[in-house]
Amino acid sequence: MSRKTGVLELAVLGLLHESPLHGYELRKRLSAVFGPVKRISYGSLYPCLKDLVATGLIAEDAAASVSGVGKRGRTVYKLTAEGKERLQDQLGEHGPSAWEDESFGVRMAFFAQTDADVRLKILEGRRSRLEERREKVSSAMSRTREKLDRYTLELQQHGLESVEREVRWLNELIATERSPAGGPGRGAVTARPRSAKSPG
Amino acid sequence: MSRKTGVLELAVLGLLHESPLHGYELRKRLSAVFGPVKRISYGSLYPCLKDLVATGLIAEDAAASVSGVGKRGRTVYKLTAEGKERLQDQLGEHGPSAWEDESFGVRMAFFAQTDADVRLKILEGRRSRLEERREKVSSAMSRTREKLDRYTLELQQHGLESVEREVRWLNELIATERSPAGGPGRGAVTARPRSAKSPG
């Protein structure tokens, strides 16, 4: 019946909190939130919006919608009071559900609307989740190292290094969160040296 | 009706080509193939095996199966002749379906059973797929740079760097594939210097 998804719902609520939007535009913004992989389709977005209306978390913004007679026009949605409440609840979550693979990206995309202490807990939870994974993969690799062909090994090695890289990234983010932010209040991303691009 | 999936089917056929296995063991090996994320559950594996038997691509290996009276025992499966044929067909595929996100990992996991020219085409296809993505992301970023908060920016930056890293990895793999492999025939993975770990 209802699409009580979680991530998509959260992303929609988060975006609508920034400003009222219609479905088509929402989808474009969602592409940015979810990244280039995992872009959502209208076949899931529109039903989701329908459900959110049905549960009273969002409502049509009549003023912003365009609907001439006979025209199909566009329907602009905005958060209701209950929607705002729900969003705050969701953004306050700092347990495992906030740092698993499916949800971490979305949660971080709305960190600007999230309390500093919750941000820190999520980043730390994510980090320890990845450290666990790193241990499992690397111990599995040392157990089976000799029996694997080079391609499987390359694949696992690359996977392991990706995890290690994400841990280092989280370390930097956590350090930045913890530091008293001596610099300017609103910040450009801390400049990290980007290694020179190899020309080809 | 039938699970004509692709990736799971392919992974099962590929593993059974190496040796006959029963479901439980198969699942453990699949976890290695698919990596720590995306582990498959019995709820998809057993129905998949059932379908593969129904389509005649695999069959019970009566000799290897264990089934005392009243016992539930285990059922060992092996490839049939048609299964081997199907596997060869699939491993010969070198179009886009072989290098998309969902399938590339599995395809590479069975590179040891894949022709050298097909391997090269897949690696190159994957690389150009990622290069496209890199262009899209980086141009989207330069368009919207100023309007994004630091967290969204960090997220996108990290995503971009991940793509760039995978491209560099593919470059190395492609170079290795192309080189006449002057070294020893069976190979340890080419030693790449691993940068010193930061202590914390």
Next chain:
DNA sequence: GTTAGCATGTAAGGAGTTACATGATTTT
């Protein structure tokens, strides 16, 4: 003797996709 791991399977449902169906508006 009880916990952990081995071993197989089904039913219900969740989360999404593709393909279809429709039409307006803007750009080339």
Next chain:
DNA sequence: AAAATCATGTAACTCCTTACATGCTAAC
């Protein structure tokens, strides 16, 4: 005037997960 992009929606289908149901075997 054709092509691209804006804009909304549904129906059928796919792939997978969770929870359930069952029972053996090894280790502690």
